[in-house]
Amino acid sequence: MFFNKFVRTAFLFRVANSWSFNEMACSGKQCSELTRNISYLSQDNAVALDQDLFNEYKFSVDQLMELAGLSVATAINKAFPTSSYNTALIICGPGNNGGDGLVAARHMTLFGYSVSIYYPKRTPKPLYENLLWQCENFGVKIVETLPPPNELKNQYKILVDALFGFSFKPPVRDALKPALEALTESELPVCSVDIPSGWDVEKGPASNNSLKPALLISLTAPKLCSKPEFIKNARHFLGGRFVPPELTTMFEARLLKSSILKKVLEAIKDLLTQATFDCDDNGIQLQAMDNSHVALVSLSLRADGFDKYRCDRNISMGMNLGSMSKILKCAGDKDTVTIKAQDNADTVTFVFESPNQEKVSDYEMKLMNLDLEHLGIPETEYSCTIRLPSAEFARMCRDLSQFGESIVISCTKEGVKFSASGDIGSANIKLAQTASIDKEDEAVIIEMDEPVTLTFACQYLNYFTKATSLSPQVQLSMSADVPLVVEYRIPDIGHIRYYLAPKIEEDDN
Ligand SMILES: NC(=O)C1=CN([C@@H]2O[C@H](COP(=O)(O)OP(=O)(O)OC[C@H]3O[C@@H](n4cnc5c(N)ncnc54)[C@H](OP(=O)(O)O)[C@@H]3O)[C@@H](O)[C@H]2O)[C@@H](O)CC1
Ligand SMILES: [K+]
Incomplete structure (x- = not known):
């Protein structure tokens, strides 16, 4: 019981389905895995990823198939529980998609379904032969002749489509047409493994008569045909937890x-x-x-x-x-x-x-598509740079904004003066260079080549001081007629700089 619960959470990620969204949303880690995996693969990408898993990540086919088949069985058990859908027919094709179906058959039997398999074109390879052998020993029934599609519902509650996966190239050849017709014409709910059979891996269903699955279990990563516009109301799971995080x-x-x-x-x-x-x-x-x-x-x-x-x-x-x-x-x-x-x-x-x-x-x-142009910021030599405690700067900006809308910053060899004036009067705050620098964070350091006096809008300086908690010191760089730079160095990682053009004094004329 515990094992079942564990594998369900471990191997199954739901992609797009409203029905157990809350369950997923609150289960922290799984949601991140879910979002990491939601990008759609083309047919070539799917084949390339498949090759990478074998060659780069050294998975074996049977390892992947076992995980894939288990996640298929788990998804089916969630969407179509045995209480209402206890009999299943799995239609297996000649490739690995069919192999996933054989593995799912074994696990579904363990979940309590009465499982039958229709496997018309058997591939003579030990992997498939062993899987089929295991199915037979787990009590899975092997169907040799399919009843007509409209009679399937007399014997089964669900069909599992493990006929073709991402290597299918339409149109379906005659030998496997009856298998596909069973899936498209039975009127039973169909659970498709990886790709709804007969669909184009990238362009989805070919016509209105194409298979309409009730459930799709994408393996490894969803392919282009599993976009919502194609799968419409089908429930959609993502199974097979073998994609190394660095790949995505x-x-x-x-x-x-x-x-x-x-x-x-x-x-x-x-x-x-x-x-x-x-x-x-x-x-x-x-x-x-x-x-x-x-x-x-x-x-x-x-x-x-x-x-x-x-x-x-x-x-x-x-x-x-x-x-x-x-x-x-x-x-x-x-x-x-x-x-x-x-x-x-x-x-x-x-x-x-x-x-x-x-x-x-x-x-x-x-994310948003922002079409923002990049402004080159020219390297500038500034006439004055003033370093002061950032909290002090924030307090001055706040205090002076009570007096007027502008702050005049004046840097001379005597020191730096911040002033404001307005209806209630005027205010001046003078800071001199700190005589001895014991505590660097508290120092005021002024470097001046030429005296500069410029006027700035209080409102913006106050916005800049929201960065105060990032750095104990702030540096103001000024030159006549160029924007002021207010810089906060963020320890060990970088900086934030604000540029603000000075206010132009209004001419009496
Ligand atoms: N890492 C992964 O990615 C994992 C992948 N896994 C699974 O593998 C699946 C891909 O498997 P796959 O490559 O074996 O191909 P798949 O689609 O099952 O069958 C190809 C067979 O169909 C045949 N066939 C083709 N077109 C046909 C037509 N028009 N009409 C008739 N026949 C046609 C074709 O015959 P051929 O053309 O070669 O003669 C060949 O025999 C993938 O979807 C997923 O389920 C998981 O197991 C684990 C992780
Ligand atoms: K399929």
């Missing part, structure tokens, strides 16, 4: 402290509703104008700052930052966070793991 994931970035990513999001989400994360071998970059096109945000997270980083191909992921922030709020501060994406995927997955792996949760987020 092409981007993976892991941080032991999710808090860094949470803080990064806090630092940008009020300025940007959406942004593209550009990932390559060197790390993750984000560059975007704020929603009102006044400020520019530039984020850089180096690959070596992550605890694990892998990016097989450059990938740009457009994300809604509000949604991403909601997801990151679900992570505990001590959780590790892993961001994962598949090749050409339209989703990204966030996995949070508690310190002892007692709790693992994953969240899948839809």
Whole structure:
């Protein structure tokens, strides 16, 4: 009993079926596996993956077939339980799809079904001969002659279609036509293994008369013909847990402290509703104008700052930052966070793991197609750079914004002055360079080639200070007539920089 339960969870992932969605959704780990596997394979890809499993990953055919057949039996038992569907006829073809059917027959017998097999074109190889031998010894009945399709329902409650898999090339040859007709014309629910027989592996059913399965169990990965527009209302499972994770994931970035990513999001989400994360071998970059096109945000997270980083191909992921922030709020501060994406995927997955792996949760987020142009940021020599404690800067910006909408930053050899004025009066805060630097985080350091005085909108400076918790220090770089740069260095991993153009003093004329 326990074993049965175990194998069900271990080998079966549901792809698209409303009926036990909640069960899957709350079972943490399985959901991440589920999303990782949902990309559709062409016929060539399916054959290539098959070869990789044998050649690169050293699986044997009977190993894969056993796992495939077990997941088929498990899916059938879920969708068509023995309480209502106790008799099954499995129609087996000459290839490996038929072999999956022979394995499923044995497991279905153990699940309590009364199983018969129709196996018209037997392949004289020890693998198939042994599987058939095992079936016979497990009490599976071998049907030599098929009754007419309309009589099948007098003897069986379900049919299992293990006739053709991904190597089928239409049209079906005469010798196997009766087997296919039984599947298409019986009016019994049909459970198709990997590919509904007779369908084009990529283009789906050829006509309205093609097989309409009630259940499809994709093996390894769904093929193009299993897209929802083809399988319509059929229940759809993904079976066969033998795909090595590295085959399906092409981007993976892991941080032991999710808090860094949470803080990064806090630092940008009020300025940007959406942004593209550009990932390559060197790390993750984000560059975007704020929603009102006044400020520019530039984020850089180096690959070596992550605890694990892998990016097989450059990938740009457009994300809604509000949604991403909601997801990151679900992570505990001590959780590790892993961001994962598949090749050409339209989703990204966030996995949070508690310190002892007692709790693992994953969240899948839809990616967006953002057509955002990249703005080159020129390397600039600045007339002044001011480093000061980030909390001090945040407090000054907040305090001064009570007085007016703008802050004037004036850097001279005496120090730096932040001023604001408005209806209630005016305010000036002067900071001098720290005399001795005992505590670097608390130091004020001013480097000045030429004095500069510029005016900036308070509102934006206040947005920038949302990055305060990322770094104990902030650096302001200023030159006449170029945007101010407000930079927070994120320890050991990168930086976030905000660029803000100075306000032009209004001319009296
Ligand atoms: N890792 C994986 O990927 C795994 C794959 N697995 C399973 O293997 C399946 C693929 O197996 P496969 O390659 O043996 O091909 P499959 O489709 O069963 O049969 C080909 C046979 O059909 C015949 N035939 C073809 N066209 C025909 C026609 N028009 N009319 C009549 N006959 C026709 C063809 O004959 P031939 O043309 O060679 O004379 C040949 O004998 C896959 O779908 C999955 O179920 C799992 O077991 C484990 C993991
Ligand atoms: K099939």
